Amino acid sequence: MGKFAVADAALSKIWVCKKCKARNKAGAEKCRKCGSSYLRPKRKDTRVKK
Ligand SMILES: [Zn+2]
Numbered sequence: 001m002g003k004f005a006v007a008d009a010a011l012s013k014i015w016v017c018k019k020c021k022a023r024n025k026a027g028a029e030k031c032r033k034c035g036s037s038y039l040r041p042k043r044k045d046t047r048v049k050k
Contacts, residue, residue, distance in 0.1 A: 015039040 013026035018040050022033035030037050 011042055014042040016042045 015024040015026065015028050016022070016039065017024060017031035017034060017036055018038040019036040020031060020034045022031055023042070024032055024039060028039060031039060
C-alpha cells in the first residue's frame with residue numbers, strides 16, 4: 001500500500017499473531033513471542049496504485 005514495492009513484498013510475508021500482535025516471519029507456525037498458533041498473514045493490498 002506504500003510507494004515501496006520491496007517493503008510491500010516484505011510486509012505481505014509477515015504473519016501477525018492474533019493474540020499478542022507480534023510480527024512473525026513467513027513460514028512461522030507459532031508466534032515467536034507467545035507461542036500461539038493464531039497467526040494471521042499481514043496482507044494489505046499488494047497492488048500498486050498509479
Ligand atoms: Zn503471539
